[in-house]
Amino acid sequence: MKYLKSYKLFESKKQEEVKLPNLSDLKIVELKTIEGKNKWHNTKDKLIHMVLDLGKWEDFPSNEIPNFYENIKKYIPSMNEHRCSVGRKGGFFKRVKKGTWLGHIIEHIALELQTLAGHETGFGRTRGTGKKGEYNVIFNYEEKSVGLVAAKEAVKVVKSLIKEENPEIKEIVKKLKDKIKK
Numbered sequence: 681m682k683y684l685k686s687y688k689l690f691e692s693k694k695q696e697e698v699k700l701p702n703l704s705d706l707k708i709v710e711l712k713t714i715e716g717k718n719k720w721h722n723t724k725d726k727l728i729h730m731v732l733d734l735g736k737w738e739d740f741p742s743n744e745i746p747n748f749y750e751n752i753k754k755y756i757p758s759m760n761e762h763r764c765s766v767g768r769k770g771g772f773f774k775r776v777k778k779g780t781w782l783g784h785i786i787e788h789i790a791l792e793l794q795t796l797a798g799h800e801t802g803f804g805r806t807r808g809t810g811k812k813g814e815y816n817v818i819f820n821y822e823e824k825s826v827g828l829v830a831a832k833e834a835v836k837v838v839k840s841l842i843k844e845e846n847p848e849i850k851e852i853v854k855k856l857k858d859k860i861k862k
């Protein structure tokens with residue numbers, strides 16, 4: 681029991697001492713759309729392709745960022761629906777708890793923002809480009825303009841979560857809904 685207590689103390693101290701990289705390190709290098717046949721999916725042909733540079737965040741998967749898991753669950757609870765590679769509800773949150781990279785998280789948030797705006801999406805892939813810390817983040821869209829805004833907003837949401845600030849999801853969803861062609 682005594683051991684457990686002191687271990688916990690050590691853990692929380694360690695969290696305070698985490699020196700996180702600058703948020704400006706995380707940036708979109710390129711943002712474009714893919715229409716038609718592509719190497720990412722056999723049938724889906726309306727995709728967003730974001731090249732994302734994690735910079736020093738490459739060394740900080742989600743489990744290394746203090747309270748990230750707690751905050752994403754708190755501010756975007758609807759993401760419990762994301763199965764991810766685990767294959768069942770809560771699967772994505774499991775991956776976040778265990779530790780996954782920010783590009784993968786941004787992919788899921790971009791999909792969630794579109795879902796909340798009423799669009800049926802749900803396909804995403806994140807793969808390294810071969811350059812250290814750089815990723816191809818791919819996800820589908822129904823309407824190009826909505827998908828592109830979702831990409832940019834997803835990066836901002838992740839930055840808010842890292843800062844432990846409320847990402848104001850409702851405001852973003854409203855912005856996306858306003859973009860949807862009536």
Ligand SMILES: [Zn+2]
Pocket residue numbers: 764765772784788
């Ligand atoms: Zn996933």
